[in-house]
Amino acid sequence: MLGEEEAGPTRSRVDNTVNGGTFHGPHVQAGSVGTVTFQQAAMPLVIPGTPPPRTLPGAPAHFTNRDRELARLVAAVDEGDGAPTVVVLVGAGGVGKTAMALRLGAALRDRYPDGQLHHDLRGGSPGATATPSAVLCRFLHALGVNPQYVPARQEAQADLFRSLVADRRVLVLLDDAHSAAQVIPLVTGTPGSLTVVTSRRQLPRLVAECGARVVHVGPLDERDAVLLLSRVSGDPAVREAPRHAEAVARRCAGLPLALCAAGARMATAVDLDWATLEREMTREWNDPTPAGGDGPQGTDAYEPGTHGPDAVSAAVHVSYAALSPGAARALRLLALRAWPSIGAELAAAACDVDVAEARGLLAELAGARLLETAGTDRYRLHDLVREQAARWAESEERPVAVAASSRATVAWCLRTAVAADACVIPGRWHLGPRYDALRDAEPAHPDAASALAALARERENLTEAVQAAADLGFDDLAWQLCEALWGLFLRMGFHQDWLRTHRLGVEAAVRCADLRAEGRMRCQLAFGYLGMGRLEEAEAEILAAREADRRARHPRGEATAIESLGLLRLRQRRPAEAARCFEEARVPARRVGDHRALALLEHHLGRALRGEGRYAEATAQLERARAMMRELPDPYNEARVLTSLGETLLDAGRPRDAAAPLAEAAEIMTAEGATVQRGDIAALRARCARAAGDTAAEERYLREAAAHHRATGSPALAEVTARLAELVATPPEEGPSPR
Structure with a gap:
């Protein structure tokens, strides 16, 4: 809780605080919970000027035949x-x-x-x-x-x-x-x-x-396999020693993955000829077990298409044996988890080296064709290579070294997520200790947008890190990672990842016997369920979070849970229960002295009273909320309260009294650039005009509302255009939003 909603033009139709952050999208309709603002952003459905996507990687340089x-x-x-x-x-x-x-x-x-x-x-x-x-x-x-x-x-x-x-x-x-x-x-x-x-x-x-x-798609025939070997190795000596090159190709079973690894070995080795490479591969084929590891079996798989995995294993091992000790160790440690993409920073953490050295190690592995490119300065391990390297890690690395590397990699993911999350939602309260180190530090990103983009780029690695932490018993890191993913999931969705990671986060917090962390995780998980429309599961998590925070004597977390429950009740159209939740949430909010949270709670209470049909009380409540917002000051949320006040007066049958607060709200929202809210307010002003019998004014406001809703892709457009169709002979023409 505690008033962390954003200011400015990306404000929403409905402001809520819940656990920190802002929840975007039309699927959330109810007020505020804790420290999260639920919002429909004042932006078009599709960002204007977006170029056609071009995410297809380039074709491989040494593609052969097919x-x-x-x-x-x-x-x-x-x-x-x-x-x-x-x-x-x-x-x-x-x-x-x-x-x-x-x-x-x-x-x-x-x-x-x-x-x-x-x-x-x-x-x-x-x-x-x-x-x-x-x-x-x-x-x-x-x-x-x-x-x-x-x-x-x-x-x-x-x-x-x-x-x-x-x-x-x-x-x-x-x-x-x-x-x-x-x-x-x-x-x-x-x-x-x-x-x-x-x-x-x-x-x-x-x-x-x-x-x-x-x-x-089958293996390459022998002629094309030799041609691919020649292209990758860049060695014209293939023509001079065709018998040995053909033998290497047969050992690779026509598989391009194995052929590229063998060709890269020739390209990077000094004083290596095809006869020597053939002997190396034959040796690995016949006696493939390095330091107790597993390798290919069989000695007579010469025909393309036979013993494919064995061929890959033999070729990979030949390349692995030629690596520098640092690169060989990097391959083993990076194979411990199926990281979706590997950059220099992640590799540096896994190998306990600096970033510059990690870049060199990755370049060596890529040159040996043991890593594949996965974007700019990004790599991935083919799963056949990773399985082999993981076996080498098991046989060659001490368990304590494996554990240390794994924890260091997950910890790097946590630091990365925390640094970005702190920029996405500045001022949000946190439990994780790594946020404390950022208080006096320069922001890691220039603005929220670039921080969110950084989180999105690492999302797959970060969610894999949560799973790794849970699998390896790093429970403290697991729940802290989930806390740091809050801004990413709120802003960008990925609800399946949200639910999967936060279930793990709840389990980790429980194993840590950390009630405050458990409350935090359950509240965050609840809003993943809420976004999916799974209200019963959301309610169960909110109630469990409230109980955990009460037992922990954690007023801030307790306030978040209670306010979250109130917003859920509003969404369930149970305004009386919502009002009781908001009143209850006042107690811990006052205890921690958060004036913004208290102002938001006053607004939510006014909305709940309106939902009960207690219009006079709701009006008085909203007037108090407006005064508190003005005192903060918070113009955007003051305009939100004015909008709620106008809607309440309309519902009470007082359209003339509603006109003034709606006009003031429209002026503020225009200054704030809040297009979504301007559309909502215009539709309410059309209701005022209709009640007054002013058809011309109603049509004008409906056209204004339609223009704003069209610009933002709002689902409210259908209702507005339907009313316009009743009012006039032709629907409104499309055009720019009125100013």
Whole structure:
């Protein structure tokens, strides 16, 4: 609680405080809880000027052949005859499905000028697969949707995604799918669009429901395998020692992942020839167990397509054996968790080195083809490489070193999240001790927007860090990470991640026997449920949070929980119970001396009284709230109170008295640039004019409201235009918001 709502033009139709922060979106309708402001932002649905998304990575530099498969894919697109096309590339891990999909995307890019979207679904990493909801959120953001308008539920996200691309020619690449259920919500269904899926599984449901064309991707034949080796190694000596190069290619079983690792070994080694590399790979094939680790089995898998994982293991081990000690250790430690992306800062934390040294280690691993690029200065481990490296970590690293590296990596994630969260919602109260160190420090980010962008970039790593902390018993870090993710989830949604991480946060706080942390986690979890419309579960968490904070004698947390319950009651249309909650929340709020929180509670009480039909009491209550807001001062929230006052007077049958506070509210909101609120106020002023029988004024205010609602994509537009249709012969013309 305790008055942390934002000021300025991004204020909402409904202001609430809950646990710190601002909750965006049309799915929240009730007042204020704790320290969170629930709001519909005064912004358009799609940010004007957003360019078509171009998130497709570039095609690999050493792509080789696949002419037959590419021709089949292009033919499938050409045969679509304007219908949406879905193609699925199926093959074993390391066979080159992603490379072929990227090559196809590069070849067809000009056919899809309205956007190219890409996401790694991480189907090869059990427990770390991307959810459809998280991918949809990323796609909606890339398409320019204001985070405030991204729905909480996956079904609504999918509907909005398909609506936005309905008239666009877009290409969507979904890499490494685990199941059809993971893919179907992401298929556009737009005529002329293309969805490309890669998977190690057949996914017959995509064929049945989406008419997908399946193309099987097998290993390269020996000629193309040797050609790829030559291209990666840059070694013309392939032509001089074809027998040994061909033997290396056979050891790689035609798998591009293994071939690239072997070729990179030749490219980076000094005084290494193909005969020596063949002997090394043969040795690893026959005796693959380094320092007690597991490796490939069998000695006669020479034909392409046989013993694929063994081929990858042998090639990876040859490259691993040639690494510097620091790079080899980095590979082992980075393989301890399935990090979605790896940057220099994360690697520095895992390896206990400075960032400059970490960059060098990552460059060495990428040069050896043991890391794949995943964006600018970002890398990822192919899951086959990660599984092998994790076995080496188990056999070569001491348990205490593994634990220290894991905790240091999670702690880096926590520091990163805290530094950004403190900029997203400055002034919010916290329990985590790492916020204390920031009080006298320079902000880590210049503004809230850049801080939120930083959190969004690291979101997948941060949520993986919560899981890692829970799995490894770092309970103190688990709940603190959840606290630091509050601003990200409030502003940008990702509700599935919100619920998953905060359930872990509650469990961690309970194991810590920290009642204050438990209360904090339960309140934050409650608002994840609230955003999903799961009110019973939200209520259970709020009640449990209140009990935990009472037992902890933590008035600030208790006030947050009680006020949260009041807002829930308002949403449930139980205003009398809401009023009792707000009155109860006054006691701890007064105890900690937060005047802003008390002013907000007065406003909420006025709204609750109006909901009960106690208009005279509500009017007096709102007048007191207005005086308190003016004394703070807080012009935006003063205008919110004036709007509530005008609405109360309208409901009481006093439209003439309502006109003045609504006019004053409109003037303040115009100065604040609050477009959403200006639309709401204009609609209320139209009600005043209608009650007075002034048809011309009603039409003028309705047109003003329609212009504002159209600019923001507000669902209230339908009601306003329906009334206009009744009032005049033709609906209002689209146009800019009136000034």
